[in-house]
Amino acid sequence: MAAKYQLMTELYRCTGIAVARNPQAWQSFLAAACRNYKCRFDEQLLIYAQRPDAIAVAELDTWNKRFKRWVNKDSKGIAVFDPKGRRNTLKYYFDVSDTHDGYYGSRPVPIWQMNGRYEQAVIERLSDRFGNTESTDLAPALTETAKNAVEDNLQDYFSQLKGFTRDSFLEELDDLNVEVCYRRLVTNSVAFMLMSRCGLDANEHFDREDFEGIINFNTPATINALGIATSDISEMALKEISLAIQNLQIA
Structure with missing residues (x-):
């Protein structure tokens, strides 16, 4: 875990520098980050680095318990920093595209669209x-x-x-x-x-x-x-x- 945390720390640093390199890079980040606007900036940056196409992310328990959705087999989690965990720990998000309906029905995922x-x-x-x-x-x-x-x-x-x-x-x-x-x-x-x-x-x-x-x-x-x-x-x-x-x- 310590090695993975260090890897994510370096990814965070490098991605931050990369998105601030020029106006186009920053705008590209903003266009992706707005989809997961409820996430902290550090999470948005790591999501962008690992899954720039992510639409709506949540932890495994949230998908299972709140939305009655199951994460697809072999889906790779998006590692982000976990400030509520022990020192230097990570947690993992999965995008809605990584999930499917449960056997007994699923709750709609509230992804709003402007009309x-x-x-x-x-x-x-x-x-x-x-x-x-x-x-x-x-x-x-x-x-x-x-x-x-x-x-x-x-x-x-x-x-x-x-x-x-x-x-x-x-x-x-x-x-x-x-x-x-x-x-x-x-x-x-x-x-x-x-x-x-x-x-x-x-x-x-x-x-x-x-x-x-x-x-x-x-x-x-x-x-x-x-x-x-x-x-x-x-x-x-x-x-x-x-x-x-x-x-x-x-x-």
């Missing part, structure tokens, strides 16, 4: 939760939501980033310019994840320059600071979207 008839209700819920959005079109409304959500939550994350800029390209910048770069990149990253998860082609709404700041996050510590903020804030918004759709479906 045109949901858009206005989603926009209204996001406005209530994160602040008014002027647009009635989904893509610009998601962009405004990302901006509002980042504005409300970024300072806690930025205070941590300031202590980790050493040896990165951010080290040469003063605090003001570091914050400007960080805010712009987190805002665009959150918006990219929201659009991607809602089935929009996010690449149509962003230019390469919108993510050019990613190259400044060239150390594990700065990548973590960027990834954790992006993942956490995206999850806040995507949970609201999920709830809005769920309520409409129940109604």
